[in-house]
Amino acid sequence: MYSRRGRLAFRAAVLGSALLLTVVACGGGGGGSGDPNGAATLTYLTHFNQVPGSAIEKKVVNAFEKAHPKVKVRIMALQSGTEFTKFQTLASAGSPPDVYLADSSIMSALLSHKVLAPVDYKAVGVRDKNALESQYISGVFDGYTVDGMTYGLPEEYSNYGSWVNVKAFKDAGLDVPTTWDQVCQDGSKLLRKKNGKVVQEEVALPTNLSVSQVYFLDAVAREFGSPLFNASGTKSNLTSKATVNAFTMLQNLVYKCNAAVPSLNSSTQGADRLVFGSGQAAMMFTGGAWYLGSLKQQYKAVAPPISAAYPYPTTGGAEPASESYGYAWVVPKAGKNQTLAWKLAKALADAGNEDFTQMGLFDGRKSVGSSKAATSQPFWTSVWQPALAHSSYAVSLANGSQIDDIIGNAFDDIILHHGNVKSALQNADKQVQPLLNQGG
């Protein structure tokens, strides 16, 4: 009796374990699949997980599925900034998404690992590279091109400028500053305290989001004479006079001019945008054309006409600098349905007009930038369009994320901890050296 029960239990356990193994072996899998009859499932990874972006994409997907009745599209919408982690986990499991909305700052890492397929011009309905690029303003594809091969269809082409609470400046009897010296002079006049608490600062400096810190810092460093890196990313200018002067000027905004109180920023990523949105800062530097949508939806109290966009302040009458960045639809090489994937990418990229009118996201297309909807967008023709026309992408660094974190930490040390500018930058430079691009 005992042994029969034992055998029974043993068989049950073996069966259960076999089932468990089957579940483990066959479970998961994010990538698309196809069959000889043309039926396929495509997955795409995006950061549009909220309306209106998610609704626009859903509409595109529905139309795509209607046009391709045997194709199902699975949307993987993640919070912005987390999609690269998801992409890596899917790729390491052997099932990358068929289409991925990639940030220009990680393109270098993706391309250096050779995981992306070049654009399939036939699938996206153009004759060749020139025919595709001629639809866009100059420079848009620079972030997605290596050795003459293009790897992405642009979804967004943006840059940063200053967003200014014009009312706060007017209330203090001041004009909007156009130079960093003026920003410094206005600091104390805009600093407001109530019961010992700072309720308004002149400028919210960026903290906690290293990539946007670096876009801002590189632009300011260029205004002071040289960018943070050379064009090929093989040389760092972190200890150059221009960089030291730029960082010193920003530190002075905190400790000499009373223009910035960086500890007002919470530890949340992109806290400077929240501080500006809540009306605690009269100026901030990490918003693009798209920030208009955030102001209208989330921060109505400071939305235009209370606030307005301007180019960055400059130093001594120089041209204001800004750096462009963006997102593009890319197709991983390991995908099983690359032609279909490029067709889906094209359909998603074609939603540029709606992206622009509903979210302020410019995809770089000439037709979108010069449309009636665009020209009626506040600050488009006065600020963003001219800046983007002369803008270029940040230097493409294979170890860009790590380098951004190192520079972000140095900047945090300088503005939050009153660290010595030269030694903070020397220390950052020492860490950055082995991470620079190799070769010429």
Add this chain to the structure above:
Amino acid sequence: MPLIGAQPSETGLGLGVQRRRRAGRIGRRTGGQVFTLALILPAVLYFLIWVFLPGGYGLYLSMTDASLISSPQFVGLQNYQQLLHSDEWWQTLWRTFEYAAEVVVPTLLISLVMARLVTRCRRGRAVLMTIYFLPYVVPGVVAALVFELIFQRYGLVNSALHLSLAWLTNPSIAMYAISIATIWSMIGYYVIILMAGYQQIPGELIEAAAIDGARMLQLIRYVELPALRPTLLFCTISSTAAVMTNFGTPYVMTDGGPSNATLTLPLLIYNEAFKYSSAGLGEAMAMVLLLISLLLALFQVRVLFKGR
């Protein structure tokens, strides 16, 4: 008539019966073993699939240049050598020890005091236990988010204490804020564990010590703490391991900032693996962290059971 104490063969029982009895005994023994095996097999498989296989794969990845987005190439011990020469690694390791010490010592001391008080409560013990245990059932991420708000420049802590500290943006004090949040989350669990330990101490021991005139500190020093050794050992090892591998609290509250002031090993491993596409190096760090945790556990066992 069979003789008392005689063997079956001597009693005239047939060989067949004897064999059947022996076979029955063996069958019962085998059946019992099979039954036992059947019971432990799912657990063994579970650990094999979810712990040992990933662990083994991790060990393999630690010796590759894995990036998660392309095929890994074997590089031998290169990642481990890189760790030895990395200032960031040593600084983060030391910071993680500091974090562990800042959390484990106060957590166990406070838990010990609270467990002793609650054990001696005659009324409302269940209510107190529930209150103490509540923080433990609050999801770590939620607790961290709440503490992030509490520790803002104009948050609850500064308002209550009439301070103006930038808890989470000042590199000198950010780690304390994280430690406080971690201690709050962990105390409830250890109060319950230590209470169970207290209840295992025989009442006679306490009474005998009291009759012998032991004062409270002597009672604690010579009776309670020695009796609590096994429980304290468990608490020390599990809390140290929990803190050294705690990812959620620092990630949510500061993401390692400002200026890496709260960057602990789990965050560094995450950054290497997922942010910097250096999964091989991240895995090497994870392996070393595992080894350190095991060595620490061994050290704690030795210290707590010294002389036994």
